Amino acid sequence: MVHTKTELLRGTLDMMILKSLSSGTHHGYGVARWIEERTDDVLQIEEGSLYPALHRMEQRGWIESEWGQSENNRRAKFYRLTELGRRQLRVETAAWIRFAGAVSVVMGTANLAEA
Amino acid sequence: MSRLSPIFPRRELERNIEDELSFHIEARIRDNIESGMSPGAAREEALLRFGDVAPVRDACRRIGMERLRAERRAEMLDQLRQDASFAVRTLLRRPGFAAVATLILALGIGGSAAMFSIVDAVLLRPLPFAQPGQLVLVWGVEGGLRSGTSWTSYPDYVDFEESTTVFAELAAWSQARWAVTGPGITPTRVPLARVSHDFFGALGVLPEFGRGIRAEDDRVGADPVVVVSHGFWKRRFGSDRGVVGRSLQVGGVDRTIVGVMPRGFDFPGVDLWIPLTPEHADDSRGQHRLRVLARLGGEVTLEQGEAEIQTVARRLEEAYPETNTGRGARLEPLHEAIVGDARPGLLMLLGAVGLVLLIVCANVANLLLARAAGRDKEVAVRRALGAGHGRLLRQFLTESVMLSVFGGLLGVGLAYGAVELVGSLSAADIPRLDEVAVNSRVLGLIALLSVLTGVLFGLAPGLQAFGADLQDGLKEGGRTSASASRRPRLRQVLVVTEMALALILLAGAGLLINSLLRLRNVDPGFSARRVLVVPVSLPGVRYPFEDWRETVAFFDRLIERIRTYPGVESVSAGYEHPLAGGWETSFNLPGVFERPVGKRPEARIRPVKAGYFETVGIPLRRGRMFTEQDDSDGPGRVVINESLARAFFVDRDPVGGRLEKDHWWGFLSGEWEIIGVVGDVKMDGLASSTPWAMYFLHDQWPFNDMHLFVRTANDPLAIADAVREQIGSLDPLLPVENLRSLDEIRSDSLAEQRFQSWLLGGFAALALVLASVGIYGVLSYMVAQRVPEIGLRISLGARPGDVLRVVLRQGLGLATLGLALGLAGTIALTRLIEGLLFEVRAGDPLTLAAVTVVLLLAALAACAVPALRASRVDPMVALRAE
Numbered sequence: 001m002v003h004t005k006t007e008l009l010r011g012t013l014d015m016m017i018l019k020s021l022s023s024g025t026h027h028g029y030g031v032a033r034w035i036e037e038r039t040d041d042v043l044q045i046e047e048g049s050l051y052p053a054l055h056r057m058e059q060r061g062w063i064e065s066e067w068g069q070s071e072n073n074r075r076a077k078f079y080r081l082t083e084l085g086r087r088q089l090r091v092e093t094a095a096w097i098r099f100a101g102a103v104s105v106v107m108g109t110a111n112l113a114e115a
Numbered sequence: 116m117s118r119l120s121p122i123f124p125r126r127e128l129e130r131n132i133e134d135e136l137s138f139h140i141e142a143r144i145r146d147n148i149e150s151g152m153s154p155g156a157a158r159e160e161a162l163l164r165f166g167d168v169a170p171v172r173d174a175c176r177r178i179g180m181e182r183l184r185a186e187r188r189a190e191m192l193d194q195l196r197q198d199a200s201f202a203v204r205t206l207l208r209r210p211g212f213a214a215v216a217t218l219i220l221a222l223g224i225g226g227s228a229a230m231f232s233i234v235d236a237v238l239l240r241p242l243p244f245a246q247p248g249q250l251v252l253v254w255g256v257e258g259g260l261r262s263g264t265s266w267t268s269y270p271d272y273v274d275f276e277e278s279t280t281v282f283a284e285l286a287a288w289s290q291a292r293w294a295v296t297g298p299g300i301t302p303t304r305v306p307l308a309r310v311s312h313d314f315f316g317a318l319g320v321l322p323e324f325g326r327g328i329r330a331e332d333d334r335v336g337a338d339p340v341v342v343v344s345h346g347f348w349k350r351r352f353g354s355d356r357g358v359v360g361r362s363l364q365v366g367g368v369d370r371t372i373v374g375v376m377p378r379g380f381d382f383p384g385v386d387l388w389i390p391l392t393p394e395h396a397d398d399s400r401g402q403h404r405l406r407v408l409a410r411l412g413g414e415v416t417l418e419q420g421e422a423e424i425q426t427v428a429r430r431l432e433e434a435y436p437e438t439n440t441g442r443g444a445r446l447e448p449l450h451e452a453i454v455g456d457a458r459p460g461l462l463m464l465l466g467a468v469g470l471v472l473l474i475v476c477a478n479v480a481n482l483l484l485a486r487a488a489g490r491d492k493e494v495a496v497r498r499a500l501g502a503g504h505g506r507l508l509r510q511f512l513t514e515s516v517m518l519s520v521f522g523g524l525l526g527v528g529l530a531y532g533a534v535e536l537v538g539s540l541s542a543a544d545i546p547r548l549d550e551v552a553v554n555s556r557v558l559g560l561i562a563l564l565s566v567l568t569g570v571l572f573g574l575a576p577g578l579q580a581f582g583a584d585l586q587d588g589l590k591e592g593g594r595t596s597a598s599a600s601r602r603p604r605l606r607q608v609l610v611v612t613e614m615a616l617a618l619i620l621l622a623g624a625g626l627l628i629n630s631l632l633r634l635r636n637v638d639p640g641f642s643a644r645r646v647l648v649v650p651v652s653l654p655g656v657r658y659p660f661e662d663w664r665e666t667v668a669f670f671d672r673l674i675e676r677i678r679t680y681p682g683v684e685s686v687s688a689g690y691e692h693p694l695a696g697g698w699e700t701s702f703n704l705p706g707v708f709e710r711p712v713g714k715r716p717e718a719r720i721r722p723v724k725a726g727y728f729e730t731v732g733i734p735l736r737r738g739r740m741f742t743e744q745d746d747s748d749g750p751g752r753v754v755i756n757e758s759l760a761r762a763f764f765v766d767r768d769p770v771g772g773r774l775e776k777d778h779w780w781g782f783l784s785g786e787w788e789i790i791g792v793v794g795d796v797k798m799d800g801l802a803s804s805t806p807w808a809m810y811f812l813h814d815q816w817p818f819n820d821m822h823l824f825v826r827t828a829n830d831p832l833a834i835a836d837a838v839r840e841q842i843g844s845l846d847p848l849l850p851v852e853n854l855r856s857l858d859e860i861r862s863d864s865l866a867e868q869r870f871q872s873w874l875l876g877g878f879a880a881l882a883l884v885l886a887s888v889g890i891y892g893v894l895s896y897m898v899a900q901r902v903p904e905i906g907l908r909i910s911l912g913a914r915p916g917d918v919l920r921v922v923l924r925q926g927l928g929l930a931t932l933g934l935a936l937g938l939a940g941t942i943a944l945t946r947l948i949e950g951l952l953f954e955v956r957a958g959d960p961l962t963l964a965a966v967t968v969v970l971l972l973a974a975l976a977a978c979a980v981p982a983l984r985a986s987r988v989d990p991m992v993a994l995r996a997e
Binding site: 029049059067075 | 138143164166167170171178181
């Protein structure tokens with residue numbers, strides 16, 4: 001099956017990373033797997049783009065990191081949400097819901113019009 | 116939060132990024148293999164899913180570097196704060212030292228800033244006109260020479276204006292002091308300028324309200340108008356905006372005020388501007404009464420402008436040979452014309468204050484070094500705690516910069532004060548002095564100087580601490596081996612430098628003072644004692660030249676009345692006071708030095724009343740002076756000065772000879788008989804040579820603007836009120852101001868030289884004090900260090916006198932070294948101020964010898980105390996302290 005990559009807006013990616021970390025501590029690959037599992041691999045992101053996003057968010061203080069040992073004893077960088085990040089997640093979620101709702105209303109009525 | 120290792124943060128960053136990214140890809144590969152892919156396919160799929168690695172790595176690296184930089188910045192700020200608070204605590208522990216150092220620094224930095232603000236306002240800042248670089252003055256030059264500052268006649272000016280194309284504007288003006296009066300205003304004499312209508316346009320200045328001078332105002336018969344300056348408007352009309360349309364009587368003519376110029380504009384140093392309506396005297400092409408200002412058009416260069424105006428001048432020469440033969444023209448940038456004369460003096464003072472600043476730095480460095488000796492333990496402890504060289508040096512520098520910043524802040528106050536003082540002194544005719552202010556450039560300089568001086572003298576203890584390391588590393592311990600911070604070598608070097616610089620300043624001041632003394636001793640050619648000088652100007656409107664006999668009679672009456680006063684030895688009148696230049700005009704000596712019109716020599720012209728020479732004290736050399744018998748109706752008579760006689764008559768007796776000079780008013784013949792020769796007077800100033808001069812009798816050459824001279828038996832100013840009264844009784848509308856004694860006038864003429872001498876003398880005195888204190892400090896220190904040794908010597912039989920001598924020799928040795936260096940520097944540098952000196956050569960041995968002695972004496976005094984202290988060392992106490 002050919003995987004076509006989905007282009008994501010940066011803000012959306014950040015929001016999903018925050019969400020993934022809200023349930024626990026992950027390394028970067030763990031975040032990718034979490035998104036994969038949650039969306040049933042429908043959402044295929046360019047996984048490399050996770051890392052600049054993670055580092056930027058760490059600089060902003062939304063997440064913090066720690067070097068540790070992975071499941072098979074490899075050196076990995078683990079991330080977790082900070083209080084600031086938690087707050088940011090709430091804000092972004094609310095904004096997303098508003099945005100998605102508005103778009104679906106538009107798309108929804110458009111469909112009706114064509115029908 | 117993960118922090119990067121402090122040693123190789125960049126490499127660590129790279130490693131981390133590599134690890135993180137490769138972990139991800141490896142993990143994906145493993146999972147792929149687990150779900151059944153072949154290793155090759157697994158890898159391929161993993162990389163595909165990941166995307167391009169390089170841009171990701173770059174992005175992460177960039178973010179990482181940003182964080183690194185931010186962290187480093189925060190750390191540095193933190194350290195700086197630490198250093199600063201530590202520095203403050205350290206300085207507060209020794210408040211005396213901090214106070215002295217701050218004070219000295221304030222003097223140095225504040226003084227430099229004040230001097231710089233003067234130089235900035237006068238020399239550096241462009242003139243306050245639109246595009247001032249295009250403004251030039253047009254001078255006439257005589258005799259085919261290339262230099263000169265001859266003025267221009269009205270007809271010539273008109274021709275310049277009509278025939279030139281390179282100038283965007285060409286304007287002319289002349290200046291005078293006329294009586295101004297108005298309803299409810301006492302008459303005073305006000306400086307004013309008669310300006311052509313394009314004058315303000317050429318300068319690019321618009322009136323604040325109302326209007327300037329227009330072309331219509333220039334014409335004969337136009338309604339008389341006047342434009343006033345901002346200052347005049349404030350002083351006389353209380354800033355009343357309704358002043359336009361009011362009337363002001365200027366020079367006896369009622370004029371309507373049509374405009375007020377903006378604040379700060381008063382070019383060329385006047386309060387009023389009136390139209391340059393051509394007068395009777397302006398018809399003559401030979402009367403050079405105007406100064407001409409021009410604005411070069413667009414891209415025109417000075418050379419191009421000068422070429423064209425010289426061409427026009429040559430054409431005029433051919434067209435009007437009687438008046439314009441040998442007359443050329445040249446251009447001078449306006450800025451140069453205004454400030455050129457002041458430049459050498461100001462630059463000299465700026466250089467001098469720079470030297471003072473260096474001495475200040477050396478002095479404070481010495482103070483710091485003196486203190487550093489007591490901080491060995493502290494430094495050692497900090498070293499032991501891990502502070503590196505860089506950190507220690509930074510600490511020292513923070514302290515010193517803090518000191519100098521405090522000094523700088525105090526210096527700001529000093530600079531303000533000094534600038535206020537200078538402004539109030541209106542010292543010495545320095546142009547543009549009213550523009551001097553402590554502005555942002557000056558403040559910027561203060562900030563820069565504070566930091567630089569702090570770094571400069573802060574290096575001293577820092578460097579010595581490093582030296583200490585090397586020394587201690589090599590030597591074994593032991594009380595007799597002093598650690599490097601205890602060696603006085605650096606301090607000695609500093610003191611020698613201070614002495615050298617102080618000598619240079621002393622030499623400069625000495626030369627200027629010498630020059631000033633010589634100027635004061637110059638024989639001015641007249642006797643200045645007890646003579647009151649009163650300017651009396653009869654306005655042309657009420658005393659027109661047609662009624663010239665009235666003018667003559669007025670002065671005769673005035674002189675007659677004052678003569679009767681008790682205490683008055685003699686009274687007379689003359690044009691301008693003796694040290695003021697005056698008009699120059701051509702003359703001819705038939706039979707002796709006959710020349711055609713246009714090639715005739717020129718001499719100063721001075722109409723005087725009978726008794727003038729006696730009153731002012733100008734000696735008679737040959738023939739006779741004017742008496743009461745000489746009057747308006749008699750034959751024309753003239754008295755010449757010695758220089759003129761010597762130049763043209765050589766060995767012949769000029770008395771009885773003929774002099775031809777066309778009368779300016781044409782109502783008398785141009786034939787004059789030379790009746791006498793008087794002594795030379797320094798008409799161009801005490802420092803200049805004497806020009807040729809012709810004295811006519813006022814009755815035969817009636818100027819309206821004269822000066823009254825009253826020689827009294829006692830204080831001349833005591834009779835001022837009486838004189839004022841008499842003038843008022845003859846003509847109550849005449850302003851009577853600016854009464855001075857001739858002595859005052861003579862000393863005022865040296866105001867600039869006095870100003871320079873005082874200032875440089877002040878700098879030199881400060882330098883001497885600092886250098887003396889410096890040498891005192893170092894010698895005291897050296898003595899204190901060697902107290903045990905001295906005690907030992909005394910106990911072994913050395914006499915106090917011997918000890919005294921040894922110590923003195925050490926101290927004077929330093930002083931002499933400084934002297935030698937200073938002399939070398941003096942010889943090199945004083946050459947630069949030769950232009951400021953009068954009859955004194957830059958290498959004047961007498962002056963140099965004198966200042967050398969002064970310096971040695973000061974050094975001796977400074978060394979005396981430590982030397983005496985050394986000689987009184989009690990060997991018991993000294994040895995016990997071991």
